[in-house]
Amino acid sequence: GAVVSQHPSWVICKSGTSVKIECRSLDFQATTMFWYRQFPKQSLMLMATSNEGSKATYEQGVEKDKFLINHASLTLSTLTVTSAHPEDSSFYICSARDLTPPPEQYFGPGTRLTVT
């Protein structure tokens, strides 16, 4: 089955620093990847949709300058949280959409970000 990996699985950073999270589709090509944020005991909140080779589309209320998304290849998308603050602490999940129909979204295992 289709596998999506995320790295790192857990990261702690100091307030004011930036942190990058990678999302890779391991055995399929994904023209579209998605980044979600999940707070404890809540649902997934879509942050942005990234298409390979083009700028990401951000959901309303998501700061594009704070959450930088790059989708440079068909198997890799990155989310960079810039100038992180404690309120950015959360669980970040990526998903990748398979090209073959019906187009499925496969989810990564998530990254826990703690900003101290």
Add this chain to the structure above:
Amino acid sequence: AQTVTQSQPEMSVQEAETVTLSCTYDTSESDYYLFWYKQPPSRQMILVIRQEAYKQQNATENRFSVNFQKAAKSFSLKISDSQLGDAAMYFCAYRDQGAQKLVFGQGTRLTINP
């Protein structure tokens, strides 16, 4: 905008029994997909079952089946012979046929009592 509502924040069931999780959605589209995802304590999202709106037949996957009522915009998940490993958060999700984004419900936490 499409919305998905899961009205049961928590459900519990005895092991080996059957449980049904509810989901309703709102859309003006006629072609779309509906999904149930499972998120166990590991937090890895796992696709449980998918239903295409144009199909009248309810989807089934082993012990998991859905009751898709298109006119009522209802999409419930039935888990038969519940197992301890079924304990998780379950999310109902919607996607327009031509769209990329998933719209998630609030989730239902399912507890399995041994």
